[in-house]
Amino acid sequence: MERLDAPQIPRRSRLPGGSFLLVWPACVIAVFFIVPFALLLRTSVARPGFGALGEGGFELQNFTGLAVDGAFLGSVGFSLALAAGVAVLSLSLSFPFTYWITRMSRRAQVVWLVFLLTTLSLSEVLITFAWQVMLAKRIGFSNLLVWLHLLPEPMSLSPNLWAVVACLVYLVIPFSVLLLFPGMSRIDPQMAEAAQTMGASPTRAFFTVIVPLMRRPIVTCLLMSFIVAIGSYVAPLVLGRPEQWTVAILISKAALDAGNLPLATAMSVAFLTATALVCGLLLALGGRGRPT
Amino acid sequence: MPGLEVQGVAKNYGKTPVVDHVSFAVAHGDFVCFLGPSGCGKTTLLRLIAGLESPSAGRIALDDVDITASPPCDRGFGMVFQSLALFPHLNVEDNIGYSLRLRDGNRRTRRERVEELLELVRLPGVGKRAVSQLSGGQRQRVAIARALAQEPRILLMDEPFSALDAKLREEMQVEIRQLQQKLEITTILVTHDQREAMTLADTVLVLAHGRIQQMGAPLDIYRNPANKFVATFIGLSNLIEVQVAGAASVRFADHMIEVGSVPATVAPGAAATLSVRPENVLVNRLPAGESEGLSGTITFIRDFGPTIEARIECGGRQIISVSPSSQWDGLKASDRVGLKFAADGCRVLPP
Numbered sequence: 337m338e339r340l341d342a343p344q345i346p347r348r349s350r351l352p353g354g355s356f357l358l359v360w361p362a363c364v365i366a367v368f369f370i371v372p373f374a375l376l377l378r379t380s381v382a383r384p385g386f387g388a389l390g391e392g393g394f395e396l397q398n399f400t401g402l403a404v405d406g407a408f409l410g411s412v413g414f415s416l417a418l419a420a421g422v423a424v425l426s427l428s429l430s431f432p433f434t435y436w437i438t439r440m441s442r443r444a445q446v447v448w449l450v451f452l453l454t455t456l457s458l459s460e461v462l463i464t465f466a467w468q469v470m471l472a473k474r475i476g477f478s479n480l481l482v483w484l485h486l487l488p489e490p491m492s493l494s495p496n497l498w499a500v501v502a503c504l505v506y507l508v509i510p511f512s513v514l515l516l517f518p519g520m521s522r523i524d525p526q527m528a529e530a531a532q533t534m535g536a537s538p539t540r541a542f543f544t545v546i547v548p549l550m551r552r553p554i555v556t557c558l559l560m561s562f563i564v565a566i567g568s569y570v571a572p573l574v575l576g577r578p579e580q581w582t583v584a585i586l587i588s589k590a591a592l593d594a595g596n597l598p599l600a601t602a603m604s605v606a607f608l609t610a611t612a613l614v615c616g617l618l619l620a621l622g623g624r625g626r627p628t
Numbered sequence: 629m630p631g632l633e634v635q636g637v638a639k640n641y642g643k644t645p646v647v648d649h650v651s652f653a654v655a656h657g658d659f660v661c662f663l664g665p666s667g668c669g670k671t672t673l674l675r676l677i678a679g680l681e682s683p684s685a686g687r688i689a690l691d692d693v694d695i696t697a698s699p700p701c702d703r704g705f706g707m708v709f710q711s712l713a714l715f716p717h718l719n720v721e722d723n724i725g726y727s728l729r730l731r732d733g734n735r736r737t738r739r740e741r742v743e744e745l746l747e748l749v750r751l752p753g754v755g756k757r758a759v760s761q762l763s764g765g766q767r768q769r770v771a772i773a774r775a776l777a778q779e780p781r782i783l784l785m786d787e788p789f790s791a792l793d794a795k796l797r798e799e800m801q802v803e804i805r806q807l808q809q810k811l812e813i814t815t816i817l818v819t820h821d822q823r824e825a826m827t828l829a830d831t832v833l834v835l836a837h838g839r840i841q842q843m844g845a846p847l848d849i850y851r852n853p854a855n856k857f858v859a860t861f862i863g864l865s866n867l868i869e870v871q872v873a874g875a876a877s878v879r880f881a882d883h884m885i886e887v888g889s890v891p892a893t894v895a896p897g898a899a900a901t902l903s904v905r906p907e908n909v910l911v912n913r914l915p916a917g918e919s920e921g922l923s924g925t926i927t928f929i930r931d932f933g934p935t936i937e938a939r940i941e942c943g944g945r946q947i948i949s950v951s952p953s954s955q956w957d958g959l960k961a962s963d964r965v966g967l968k969f970a971a972d973g974c975r976v977l978p979p
């Protein structure tokens with residue numbers, strides 16, 4: 337077939353304009369990402385309590401100190417575990433939910449998707465404080481349980497780990513559903529039916545056909561939830577105890593309360609490395625899947 | 629042996645009946661085609677039998693066991709879907725072995741069975757390939773092998789050949805028929821292609837508007853269509869409005885036409901429709917001046933080689949005739965001709 341759809345413009349005349357257009361995003365990335373990141377790296381190897389840029393020398397003492405800092409290492413472990421937990425929990429909720437949405441009529445699907453998009457307009461801070469109110473003793477969720485005779489008297493349900501997890505899962509679910517939806521809605525409904533005619537129960541068909549077909553979107557979704565949760569700051573601060581403080585909170589304490597920027601940046605770099613390792617591992621696991 | 633029985637099965641989507649109280653039976657080893665135009669409910673009927681839809685009314689039984697409420701996974705029917713629905717995350721072997729794996733088949737026996745099935749559909753040695761590496765015809769065969777893997781009690785196929793080109797479709801039709809006869813497996817195939825239904829099936833079930841219009845052997849349906857819909861949907865037919873004149877004759881434009889018989893359902897003197905297949909319309913050159921009997925003027929001729937089709941203007945309507953070219957005596961367009969309908973090729977239908 338002739339390629340009639342190809343525009344009749346010589347290739348050379350299109351290229352310079354195209355590359356010129358790319359200069360703008362390149363500048364944005366350089367100014368707002370690469371430069372600050374370079375500064376961060378520089379600061380992380382500076383002498384504690386240094387003054388102006390350019391001074392401070394070169395020392396690895398910040399990092400070597402962190403390597404034996406039990407509180408920091410504990411917090412890194414907790415942050416990774418929290419993020420992993422939130423990612424798995426939100427996937428296990430949003431995956432069946434997305435499947436359920438794709439079975440609905442077109443109209444109902446649109447209503448659900450618009451609703452989910454709308455919740456994204458709420459800021460993390462707003463949602464966190466809403467959860468704090470919901471979990472409070474005086475007007476919160478526990479009053480509902482008392483009314484239902486499930487609880488003898490109202491109680492405060494925060495701060496604790498589960499309040500933090502609930503809030504983060506709530507934050508992440510709309511993203512997860514919107515990430516899973518395109519792939520899920522493209523799956524031929526006859527796939528699951530075929531599995532059923534071959535003797536698989538609906539549950540078995542779901543796990544042996546739908547889930548493997550969604551392997552790539554599942555990895556993407558886990559990764560996204562993991563990254564959102566690992567950088568969380570407001571939710572653990574407001575809804576958690578100090579034991580549930582994430583690395584982000586430790587970094588802000590070191591930088592703002594103690595005024596030790598080199599230590600704070602070293603923490604950031606160390607934590608970034610740990611996160612990058614986990615993400616790389618996840619991608620390597622998911623990358624082997626065949627495209628659907 | 630009783631086989632599959634469908635009794636008064638109906639399916640409504642909202643208030644629209646898609647399948648409207650359908651009853652029929654399929655004997656073991658039969659090849660049945662559900663034939664009808666799109667939207668006639670044939671696919672829904674197949675899905676009801678597979679258990680993928682639950683009926684609004686009626687009962688489905690297999691060998692006198694009621695299976696109306698049993699889920700598709702318990703029915704043990706193999707199904708080939710229109711989209712084939714091969715699993716892209718599994719290779720050919722695992723696709724075919726899917727049902728065997730669910731039954732916890734031992735790995736070696738499973739592999740042997742898959743090889744056997746691949747031999748059966750004449751695709752040996754492709755077990756390790758990805759589904760995406762196969763051609764359309766090969767995928768078709770894999771889908772059939774997969775449906776046969778669990779030794780299904782009934783094989784169901786939903787327009788399986790519609791995505792194939794004409795030549796391949798023809799080949800697959802012959803192959804599926806041979807396979808069905810070899811395995812003696814009860815088979816139901818849904819199609820909108822009357823040629824496919826007529827050449828494949830032992831029994832054709834013609835559907836329109838969710839109701840069975842006629843069920844019978846292909847040639848029977850062709851020769852004795854039950855109504856106007858069947859007469860025109862299956863093959864070509866001249867439908868002529870006539871008046872019943874006697875026990876074996878009807879009146880058309882002041883001419884008496886002998887027919888085999890008039891069914892009891894049409895009263896003498898009542899309006900009826902006469903269905904005559906084009907090959908039963910006999911054309912002969914009309915000697916000059918003679919005008920006895922039914923006559924008309926040829927308006928158009930198409931030469932197909934072995935047969936010649938003529939369109940004849942007769943009494944204000946067009947009649948199509950098909951004659952073997954060996955019996956065609958050089959008639960041309962605008963020639964006057966006499967027409968005769970072979971009495972045993974005439975069917976009187978309700979108007």
